Amino acid sequence: MNKAELIDAMAAGAGLSKADAKRALDAFVGATTDSLKKGNRVALVGFGSFSVSTRAARKGRNPQTGQEINIAAKKVVKFKAGSELGSAV
Numbered sequence: 264m265n266k267a268e269l270i271d272a273m274a275a276g277a278g279l280s281k282a283d284a285k286r287a288l289d290a291f292v293g294a295t296t297d298s299l300k301k302g303n304r305v306a307l308v309g310f311g312s313f314s315v316s317t318r319a320a321r322k323g324r325n326p327q328t329g330q331e332i333n334i335a336a337k338k339v340v341k342f343k344a345g346s347e348l349g350s351a352v
Contacts, residue, residue: 299340309347316341 264272266288274284295305299315306312320336344352 307345309345311342311344311348314341314343315339 270284274281298305302315304314315338318337318339321334323332323334325332
C-alpha cells in the first residue's frame with residue numbers, strides 16, 4: 264500500500280474527504296517525526312511503537328574492492344509491533 268492508497272482507505276473508513284484524510288495523515292507523520300527528532304518514543308496502543316536508537320560506528324567492507332571502510336555512528340528509527348497488530352497479521 265502506498266500513500267495514495269492509504270489516504271483512500273482512511274477517507275473511506277472514517278467518512279472523510281480525501282483532502283481531509285491527506286491532511287490528517289500529513290499531520291500524523293509530521294507530529295511523529297517531530298517527536299522522534301526530540302528523542303521521544305511514540306506509542307500507539309495495540310498498533311506498535313516507534314523509537315530512536317543509536318547505531319554504533321563499525322567497520323565494513325566495500326563489496327567491489329574488498330577494501331575496509333569505516334561506517335559512522337547514526338541514529339535509526341525502530342518500530343516494534345503491538346500485540347494486536349502481531350496477532351492480526
